Amino acid sequence: MGRQPSAKPTSFDIAYLAGVSQPTVSRALRGSKSVSAATRANIQRIAQELNYTVDKNASSLRSQRTHTLALLFFEDPNPDESMINPFFLSMLGSITRECARRGYDLLISFQQMHNDWHVTYQDSHRSDGIILLGYGDYQLYLTKLEHLVEMGTKFVRWGSVSEDGIGLTVGSDNVGAGEQAGAHLVEIGRRRIAFLGDASDHAPEFQDRYNGLCRAMRAAGLEPDPALQRDAVSSEDSGYAAARSLIESGQTFDAVFAASDLIAIGAMRALTEAGLRLPHDVAVIGFDDIPAASLTTPTLTTLMQDMKGAGSLLVDALLARIDDRPVEQRILPARLIRRQSTAV
Amino acid sequence: MGRQPSAKPTSFDIAYLAGVSQPTVSRALRGSKSVSAATRANIQRIAQELNYTVDKNASSLRSQRTHTLALLFFEDPNPDESMINPFFLSMLGSITRECARRGYDLLISFQQMHNDWHVTYQDSHRSDGIILLGYGDYQLYLTKLEHLVEMGTKFVRWGSVSEDGIGLTVGSDNVGAGEQAGAHLVEIGRRRIAFLGDASDHAPEFQDRYNGLCRAMRAAGLEPDPALQRDAVSSEDSGYAAARSLIESGQTFDAVFAASDLIAIGAMRALTEAGLRLPHDVAVIGFDDIPAASLTTPTLTTLMQDMKGAGSLLVDALLARIDDRPVEQRILPARLIRRQSTAV
DNA sequence: ATATTATGCGTATACGTATACCCTATGGCG
C-alpha cells in the first residue's frame, strides 16, 4: 500500500516483486524460451496485477522496431477539404482491423504530396512502413515513389498491379472486372458502350478497366469505338461533364461503363437531365460499390472490390516487405453487383 | 564521402559537425532561447543537409510526451464489420488535419468496448490523450468512461454537452438544431410531427434533438404528441422499422424528424412503400448531412453539423485538457440544409 | 573597481527496455 498509484510500474518493479532481474521480465513477457514456465507464469501474474504495460517508446528505441504502420492518403488538395474518396475510407476499416489483429498500431495522415514521407515516418522511427492510398497527379506521384525506393523506405501501395511497377503494388483485378462489366452489358444486348474515365497511362487502374471492357467486347465480336471514351477523374462533377460531352457529341450509345461510382453518379445526373431513360435508353455500370450506389435512382449496378481483402492484403504485403519475406498474393477479384441501372 | 548513407544521423553527428555538444543540438532544434542565433542557424543548416530527424521514440521516452493523439471509434460490433458511421468518418478528415497543424501524430483504432484503452494507449505511452467517437451500449459506455476518469486518462468525447457529463464532452447544439428542424416544419405548415430516434437518456444526443423539436412546437402553440415518437438507432433498417411501426399504428402525421440521415433514409423507404408522397403527404428532415442525403429521392432536408469545426474543436479541447488549460468552446451550431423532402 | 546577473554552452545523467555475453548448476554420455 505504500506504492504511488499514479506512478506507472516498470519492468524493474515487476522484477523486484518476482525476485528476478529486469531482463528476465523482458524475456518472459516477450516469450523467450530461455525462461522457465514457472517463472514466466509468475511474472505474467504480477504484471497483470500491477496493470503493467511495456513502454512503447523505450521498447521501440531499443529494438528499433515500432510495430506501427503509417497510412497515407494523398490526394490533390481538394477545394472541399473534408471530402475524401469514399472508397478509400471504406478500406480504412479493414486496414485498422488487420493491423490490430497483427498487433500493429496505425498512424494516419493526409498528405498534400510532400517530399518527406520517409523522413517524417520511417527515418524518425514513427513507423516501420507506409501504406499509400490515393489518386492524384500521377507523374508527380511516380517521382515521389522512385524517391521512396531510393531511400529504402518500406511501403506498399494500392493501384494497378503490373510487374514493372515502382515498389510493391497490390490491387483489384481491374482488367478482369472490366471484362465482367463488358460481358454483362453485352449480355443484356448493348452494342455501343461508352467508357467514362481516363484511359491514358496517367491512370493505370482506369486504363486496365477500359482494356477489360474492350477485351469483353471483342470477345463478343464487337469493336470498341474510341469516340465513346471520355476522360474523367473520380468525382461527380467530372462524371457529369464527361457525360455531357458525350451527349453533345451526338454519338449514339446504349450503355455507359463509368470507371468509378462517383463518375457514374454524375453521369446519371447528366443523362437523366438530357431526357434519357435509365436503363431503358442507356444502361449504366459503376465501379467501387460505395454506399451511395444503392441509393441512386435507379440504383447503380457496379463492381464491388473486395475491401476487406484489400485491407488485409495491404497489411500482409507490407509486413512481408518489412521482414524481407516474399509477397504471395497481390491481386484481388472484383464482383459484379446487379442493380436497376442495368436491369432491362 | 566516407559516411554510410544508410546510417541515420543522430544528434551527436550534428553536434560533431557543428563543433558543439549534443545537448546544444537538442536545444537549438527545440527552440530553446539559451542558444545563440548564430549557433542555432548553423545547427539547423547542418541538420537540413544530413536529412536529420529527431528520433521520435528517444524523444518521447525522455520527455514523456509523445505528441501523438489516439482516435478511438467504438461502436457495437457490427454484423457488417466494414460499416462505419459515415458521420464519424467525415469527422476524420478534419481531425487529422487539425492534428497535423498542431504537430501531432494521430493513432487510430476501432474498439469493441474493451476495458483497457488507457492501458493500451496512455499507460504504454503511445499517446498523450484519446479522442472518443461513437455510439453503442450507453450504460456500458458510461462505466468505461468513469473508469477512464479514475485512471486520470486524458480524453475528450463527442456527444451531448451537459455540465454533469463524465469527462470532457464537446458536440453540436443538438437542442438548437432540433428547434431549427421543428421551426422549419411548422413554417411549412406541418402540425403533427413525428420523431424517429431514441428519446431516452440512453441516447442523450437524440434526446436533445427531440427536446429541441418539442420546444419549437410549443413556441408555435402546438403540443407534441408522444404517440408520434418512435425509438430508433442510427441505421437504415432501424429507421425503416420505426416508420413502419408509425404507419401501422394508424396515427396521422404530416412530417417526420429523423434523428439521423440513416434513420431518415430508411423511413423514406417505408413511407414511399406505404404509398405516401414525399414531401406532399409527409415532409422529412434528417440529421448529419451525409453524402447520401443529396442522392435520395426526394433529396433530403437535413441539419448539417459543422464537421470541420468539430475536428478542430475536439483536438483543441483535448490539447487543453492535456496541458491542464481551461477549455473555451464546447458547442458548435448546426445549419439547416433545405432540400426537396421539405419543399412544398 | 567589485559585486551581480544574464548569456551560452558543456557535463552528467535519466527515460525504460532489449540484447550480447557470461556464469552456474544439472544431466547425459562415454
Place this chain on the structure above:
DNA sequence: CGCCATAGGGTATACGTATACGCATAATAT
C-alpha cells in the same frame, strides 16, 4: 569420473534524446 551440452537467468550496456546543473565569460550595476 571427467567432459560437454543445455537450461535458466544474471550483468552490463546500448538505443537517442532532453534536462538539471554547473561553469565560464561578458554585461551590467553599485
